Amino acid sequence: MRLMTGFRSVACVLTMLCAGAGIAHAQEFAGRLVNVIVNFPVGGPTDLEGRVFAEHLPRFLKGTSAVVVRNVAGAGGMIAVNQLGDISESNKLNIGFFTWDPMQQILKHPNLRVQFNDLKFIAGMEQTNLLYIRRDTAPGMAKPADIAKVNTFRAAVLSNGSDWSALRQSLALDLLGAKYRIIPGYKGTREAEVAMLQGDIQLVSNSLPGYNSFARLNLVDKGIAIPLFQYERGEGNLRRSPNLPDVPTFLELYRDIHGANANPSGPKWEALQFLNRISRTPRVIFMPPNAPDAAVAELRSAVERMAKDPQFLAQYEKVAQAPAHFVQGADGERVIVELKRLPPEMVTFFNQYIESNSSR
Template identity: 35%
Template sequence: MSATKRIAATAVLAMGLASVPALAETPFYEGKTIEVLINYSAGGPTDVEARLIARHLGKHIPGNPTIVARNRAGAGGMIGMNYMADVVRPDGLTVAIFSPPVFTEVLGDAGLDTRFKDFIWLSSLAVPQICYVRRDTPPGVEEPADLLQAETFNASGIRPTSTHDIRMRLSLDVLGVDYNYVTGYKGLAGASAAVLQNEAQYSCGSIASYRSSVVPSMVETGIAMPLFYYAVVDATGNDVLNASLPDIPTFRDYYRSVHGENPSGEVYEVFEAVNNLKTSLQRGSFVPLGTPDEAVDALRQAWKALETDEEFLSAYEEAFQAKPVISHGEETMALIESLDDIDADLVKFLSDYIAAGSDN
């Protein structure tokens, strides 16, 4: 073959190779199994919501990994946090979908072995709490405003350090009602069961718990009524309304309706600070530091894809009669970093407040 023909043949070969599509890299998760870890017991609102998310998350992860869910519950969510920190390898094969024990870290609980910023956060869900009361609370609660005239009633909680209990107590103290704080029930299900059995007359729950348990057993049967929900208050001082709760007032709207003015004072300011952070981080998903970038990117993209996944959105709304409010990656990381900026006076107030509640 002449030099001219060799050059021509080489050029043709090069053109042919250039036209062959580059081989796609094998997706990180191809042929792998992801274990979704849940830090509360099976059947509770955290578990139900996490498992629903897990069922739909996998289809958006390149490589179509197998997804399995497992519970590691206990100590108000701390056992799961410690397990993620102390046991789980940063290989991208274990993903937490938790109810993060936010103020357990803020208050420096010795039972927590880790810091929230020692993880890579993928996403978070904002979930408000809805408070409700039995209608037969003496002398009778015929409409929401009647709570202020109620005789001493029992408010059921989970544990003094839980944000459920802290917010419940703070809001009732801001309202100025007469109540007994009764805690130690097993999760939101236990707290609502206490109201159903009339051991307590008042409690609060997430949308998942309220819609799936409280509404069918107490609201639809006429035993109880919703009072208000805790809305996040934005930087301008306005409530961030939840579109899924159009018929229930926010706590501030309720307070204005019964007191004729906006809530104010130190106790309310503490309530607002606690609620803003906890509501925004009611659910959180994360992996250990050191997890490969390919895994983090794939998981974050999968979370983002849920927002336009009609099948997921329909299943979520059917389960909770609410739309998911999801934040992603950097936005969630900013919330985690804000934990370091919480005012020391607020932490001292909360420590004393929890101690007083524990003495009841």
């Protein structure tokens, strides 16, 4: 009997020690001021969504003294990425809430000093992207399939046209057989949409939140533009987004133009599929390369619980005008791994394609 009592006492002590170790493991952020670094300016979509994330984070990261949003804009978001890549001891618990562009790494942009796959991936946020075009694009856009018949039109792209969004847009239009001119240099999609409203350009691409915040109300609902297509949401997912049930996917439109059993092929199609995969989550949450494994695990757990929280989900949808869809674990990390394994011939293709687009 005494022996059994002794065993019970030892078991109790071990249980308490394990519980204590679990608590210590789960409180890497306790008593700490946590910086959430946003890589675009105040007031933009990345900032607004990042602030909703930061506002709710303390409810899931127990014991934090405060969560502060720091906007570090510039160089297409790369200044903030570089800052998160700083492996100093004082910054190891920083959190990055980014709109990222993997093409910056693929094309070896000189301003990017850190590799995305060196950062600690926490989660991504999936968003649907779509294109829309003015109805009066000559001789007229009555339905999406008319894109293959209209005259040469002007397609807006941001910056110099080498980001993933611009490349994906051009590749898709090429495969559809559209005739277009690239109009680069827009600082943001809102500026491009205003140009569309004024008739200076005919086509714009955007995320669903961006589309809902301006284009749907001011262009589509007023009969000025029509949605052209939505990109497929990741490899093998050919279904329409439930948030855009009346907008065809790229492949649906391709088959409407080229035949019911037609399938795209060739280097442009392979490049478009690759961009669809890596751009599935335009918003990503990272930690620095030297973030402790326990802190990474704790933040991943916090985000996993946040993704199911009705209060967060309601506020996010109100601000972003689209539901929050987190991509976590191996599903999200697959994109990061793919960046490390990109075949050299794909990199060569992108460089040559960008060069050819510069003369359009």
